[in-house]
Amino acid sequence: MSPFLVGLALFVVYPVGATLYYSFTDYKAGSYLPVHWVGFENYRGLFQGSIFWTSVRNTLWMVLITVPLQTIWAIFVAWVVIRVKRGSAIYRTIYFLPAMLPIVATALAFIVMLNPVGPLNGLLAKIGISGPGWFGDPQWSKPSLLLMGLWTVGNTMILFVAGMLDVPAYYYEAADLDGANAWQKFRHITLPGISPVIFFSLLTGMIYTFQYFTEAFVASGAANPTLSSNDSIGYPQNSLLFYSSEIYRQGFDYFQTGVAAAMAWLLFVVVFICTVIFIRGSRRWVYYAGGTR
Amino acid sequence: MTAVASRAALAPRRRPLTARKVLYSVGNHAIAIGVALIFLLPFLICVVTSLMTQTEAGTGALWPKHLQWHNFSDVFTAMPFARDLWNTMLYAGLSMIGTVISSVPVAYALSRLAWRGRELMFMVVLGSMMLPPQVTSLPLYVVYSQLHWVDSLKPLIIPSFFGDAFSIFLLRQFFLTIPSEITEAARVDGAGEFKILLRIVVPMARPAIAAVGLFAFLYAWNDFYNPLLYTGNSSNSQTLAVGLNTLVKSAHQSAYQLQMAASLIFLAPVVLLFFFAQRVFVEGVTLTGVKG
Numbered sequence: 001m002s003p004f005l006v007g008l009a010l011f012v013v014y015p016v017g018a019t020l021y022y023s024f025t026d027y028k029a030g031s032y033l034p035v036h037w038v039g040f041e042n043y044r045g046l047f048q049g050s051i052f053w054t055s056v057r058n059t060l061w062m063v064l065i066t067v068p069l070q071t072i073w074a075i076f077v078a079w080v081v082i083r084v085k086r087g088s089a090i091y092r093t094i095y096f097l098p099a100m101l102p103i104v105a106t107a108l109a110f111i112v113m114l115n116p117v118g119p120l121n122g123l124l125a126k127i128g129i130s131g132p133g134w135f136g137d138p139q140w141s142k143p144s145l146l147l148m149g150l151w152t153v154g155n156t157m158i159l160f161v162a163g164m165l166d167v168p169a170y171y172y173e174a175a176d177l178d179g180a181n182a183w184q185k186f187r188h189i190t191l192p193g194i195s196p197v198i199f200f201s202l203l204t205g206m207i208y209t210f211q212y213f214t215e216a217f218v219a220s221g222a223a224n225p226t227l228s229s230n231d232s233i234g235y236p237q238n239s240l241l242f243y244s245s246e247i248y249r250q251g252f253d254y255f256q257t258g259v260a261a262a263m264a265w266l267l268f269v270v271v272f273i274c275t276v277i278f279i280r281g282s283r284r285w286v287y288y289a290g291g292t293r
Numbered sequence: 294m295t296a297v298a299s300r301a302a303l304a305p306r307r308r309p310l311t312a313r314k315v316l317y318s319v320g321n322h323a324i325a326i327g328v329a330l331i332f333l334l335p336f337l338i339c340v341v342t343s344l345m346t347q348t349e350a351g352t353g354a355l356w357p358k359h360l361q362w363h364n365f366s367d368v369f370t371a372m373p374f375a376r377d378l379w380n381t382m383l384y385a386g387l388s389m390i391g392t393v394i395s396s397v398p399v400a401y402a403l404s405r406l407a408w409r410g411r412e413l414m415f416m417v418v419l420g421s422m423m424l425p426p427q428v429t430s431l432p433l434y435v436v437y438s439q440l441h442w443v444d445s446l447k448p449l450i451i452p453s454f455f456g457d458a459f460s461i462f463l464l465r466q467f468f469l470t471i472p473s474e475i476t477e478a479a480r481v482d483g484a485g486e487f488k489i490l491l492r493i494v495v496p497m498a499r500p501a502i503a504a505v506g507l508f509a510f511l512y513a514w515n516d517f518y519n520p521l522l523y524t525g526n527s528s529n530s531q532t533l534a535v536g537l538n539t540l541v542k543s544a545h546q547s548a549y550q551l552q553m554a555a556s557l558i559f560l561a562p563v564v565l566l567f568f569f570a571q572r573v574f575v576e577g578v579t580l581t582g583v584k585g
Binding site: 100 | 318321324325328329332333334336338339341342350351352353355395398417421423425426427429430431432433434435438452454511517518521533534537538541542546549556559560563564567571574579
């Protein structure tokens with residue numbers, strides 16, 4: 001236990017406290033300038049800057065659109081796995097694997113696949129559709145990341161499969177006797193049965209997406225190869241500038257440690273508040289077979 | 294009488310294959326194959342592109358004229374692939390060992406020992422799972438640079454020897470399913486806590502420990518954020534994830550075929566692990582989710 005306590009103090013408690021302290025100073029990591037206490041100056045500066053709000057808007061787009069769609073898609077894919085009787089293990093393997101792969105490799109593969117003159121647009125052209133610019137077009141760059149997000153729902157899908165298999169078969173048999181159709185069975189038996197997994201999937205998806213960084217960083221860098229990775233953050237036209245990208249840029253490119261610390265703390269507080277609200281709200285729609293827990 | 298009744302109830306299930314049933318099964322497989330094609334498409338494109346010439350790869354050709362197998366050996370000269378691979382193996386292997394040996398005792402203390410503050414400590418573990426890495430990385434970077442650890446693998450590996458919240462959580466969930474009678478009996482027989490942990494709990498919890506080790510290995514193998522921060526400026530301790538991103542930024546910026554070949558070598562160990570240990574993956578993922 002004690003190494004863990006040391007680790008907790010070193011790698012969690014101290015950094016969290018230090019970040020809070022930095023956020024009220026003009027500290028610049030790596031410089032020998034004297035550090036001043038600036039009160040809420042860093043926070044005020046953030047709220048007045050337009051780049052900050054761009055990063056907030058883009059991050060909210062990902063949280064509000066990508067996370068629910070990933071959950072719906074994962075439910076659909078799990079439902080496909082459940083319905084197939086023979087060979088379902090093969091399908092499950094194929095659907096699960098992408099979630100385990102390195103994000104950098106996935107992002108590069110999507111950059112190649114979604115290259116404006118690349119293979120997918122080539123296939124689309126064959127059926128008479130002229131494909132968009134994907135990662136090169138500010139209108140299409142976030143939807144391109146959404147596609148990548150849908151490709152990597154394997155973890156959640158596995159949870160939904162387990163959840164669906166846990167629903168007692170006699171519920172369905174009783175519904176069959178009552179003459180329920182497929183949609184009614186899904187709506188009134190499957191959906192309440194997997195509601196704890198839906199809750200878990202939305203919650204973890206939300207927490208992860210608030211911290212969304214690597215996918216966007218690699219994709220922007222690869223779509224804009226002439227500039228360095230740091231200078232390509234947000235490419236094209238800041239459409240992929242996410243909250244964590246901006247923290248990274250302020251902290252480790254501009255070395256505005258105080259500003260980055262203020263952003264990091266805001267993120268922590270917002271994630272915490274959203275989590276509490278979400279858990280509170282979930283009591284109305286999440287059904288636990290064991291009663292209350 | 295009862296036998297007849299139950300046989301009558303069972304009868305409809307033994308129905309022979311009807312046309313309707315066959316059609317239903319074909320329909321299910323058709324949907325499943327359609328979805329599988331969607332999931333396989335990026336893989337296929339990645340593999341096919343890795344065998345093209347640069348012109349083919351850059352112009353959206355769907356199939357290479359001649360398979361360019363030398364792309365895979367070219368990767369080793371286009372970037373310091375062997376060195377990056379070695380660093381990645383060090384990072385993944387050592388942090389896997391560190392995570393397992395440090396997290397197992399903590400999970401045991403949180404699930405099997407009674408002590409004041411145990412529930413509070415569990416809440417702290419849950420809370421630190423929620424903590425964005427951005428919140429801790431700014432001061433940690435300062436600390437590591439004062440220790441002269443930056444530009445080495447130390448900031449990546451050493452913290453894993455102090456316990457990992459996610460692993461502790463997963464192991465605790467599993468340890469709770471081990472009947473307490475077993476550990477109690479050993480305690481009555483005079484076994485010390487350490488002996489109970491090593492001789493009884495660890496052998497019983499092998500699937501969960503395997504899952505934690507596997508996830509720790511994969512996390513490190515796939516990790517981009519931490520290597521970018523702590524080894525991004527030093528070519529000597531760079532890992533593959535960062536190296537791949539650098540390849541895109543180098544003179545090979547439009548060499549899609551090399552990027553895809555390098556990506557394939559990079560993800561091959563993950564795919565192999567996955568096929569050999571799929572059960573462990575599935576059980577591990579399930580353990581973190583549904584059983585609350």
